[in-house]
Amino acid sequence: MVQDGIEQKDWTAPKHPPHVPIWKLSIYARINGVSGLWSTCLMVLLGAIALSSVFLSADPKGDISITSLKVFQGKAKRYPYKKQEFGFVNFNITADLTPLFNWNTKQLFLYLEAEYTNAQGVKNDVVLWDRIVRRKEDAVINFSGKNKYKFRELSKTFKKVTPAHYALKYNVMPYVGMLTYGEAARTTEAIEFPEAQESMS
């Protein structure tokens, strides 16, 4: 059938507009479209935030000084029949860690570690003290005190142990992204363990 020079197909139009086939025009198609692009945008946004803290990383330095280190013989509560040596460390730390607080920093975990190699040749890192810093205002650290956690050697004695370095280290915990490690302060020279003294009590 030729009409006005244009060939027209001789077909019968449906009597009712099709209901189901034009699915793309319904609200479900729009929900699908919005949520698909939304999740992509969210992932890209989170990725960008995580990546931004890589470029915002800081490396603040502070000071640490060990004012006294004593070793006493004693017994641990858990092992009342085992005589072992306990280290008692007094230290000062000053550090301004505010540069570590960028827009993606949730909190900081600070810890003081003693690093030495024991008589068996095993390298030990012992955590003596820690602190969680939740706010930027609290990130200026000015602390002097003694070890919070018991300082003991697995082999019961600090004899023949190499002199120890003491270091203030931190973890930066972000809202989005990777946990990062860092070191804020370290003793300039290793400190030797003194002879163990008899227990005071």
Next chain:
Amino acid sequence: MTYLQDLVEGKIDFHGQKIADTITRVVLIASSVIAFILGFAMRSLSVTFTIFGVSTLAVCLLVLPPWPIYNQHPVKWLPVQEDSSSKQTH
């Protein structure tokens, strides 16, 4: 029943679909870029996620319901043609 189904399905026409797609794309991408930049500038992740969340809700409100703008070019169906062949067989 058909009325209720139409109300739930919220049909729009082909032109409306194109407009809705464009709005979704532009607003979502722009809002995530703006959210990142503003949050970075104000050093606050809550700013970022507030902007992103509010604009997500705005997109849903703009695009999901079958607003009249999306139904300005309804599909025109061909008129029902008398079928000549069916008459012959009868």
